[in-house]
Structure formats: C-alpha cells, structure tokens
Amino acid sequence: MEAHTAAAFDEVGIPRLVMAGAGSGTGKTSITCGVVSALRRRGRGVRSFKVGPDFADAGYLGGVAGVPCRSLDLWLLGRDRVLQSFHRGCVEGDIAVVEGMLGLLDSWGGDSDSSTATTTAPNRFTLQIVRRQIF
DSSP, rough: OHOOOHHHHHHOOOOEEOOOEEESHHHHHHHHHHHHHHHHHHHHOOOEOOOSSOOOHHHHHHHTTSSEEOOOHHHHHHHHHHHHHHHHHTTSSSSEEOOOOOOOOOOOOOOOOOHHHHHGGGOOOOEEEEEEEOO
C-alpha cells in the first residue's frame, strides 16, 4: 500500500487485530468469531472486517459482533475503497478485528497482490497466525 494510505489507516485510533492463517482451512473464521465474541462479552465495541471476496465468513463475523462486517478486499474494491470501508466500519468502535483470507501471503486476481499481508501489515495491525487445522 502507498504511504498516504498507510498514514490514513493510522487516523483510525483504535487497536487492530488481524487473524491470519498459514493457509486455507486452518480455522480462522472459528477463532476470529471466538475472539470477537469474547471481546464483545467484555463490553468492547468490536468492529469486524474480512479480507478477500467472502460473504459467508463476513456474515458470521457480523452476527457475532452485532454490527455488519465490512470488506477490506483490495482486488474487488481497490485501495481507496478499502480505506473508506475501514474508516466507516470503525465508527463508534473501540477495537477492529480483521479476518484474513487463505494464507497470510495468498492473493486473488492473478498478478494482483491483494493478500492479508499487503492489506494489513504496513498499517500497524497486530497479527495473530492460525497454523493448525482444528477439524
């Protein structure tokens, strides 16, 4: 991401946690939903986000968070709209939880670099890797 985009992510002054996987099928959604639920039970205003073109996982995250999950999909939205989605999604929240897609470095769209790492790493997100299949 470009420097101006990274700086704009910093304008959102709430903590950010990314749940990323070593690959697909590692249990990211289950663990992310558990984290969102635990934070919400503690009274936190959790805002959830999903990297990648996935509406099912976003539905689960939004249901657990109690507010709609927003997309951070660089391939579908582009940098400016991802930034806009993040800003709007954080309104009235006090922590942002992002579920990555596939593996940390995997992308959709051929030559496009729309990975979880590209979307979040330059922007001071705390990263948690899910490494093992849980089922």
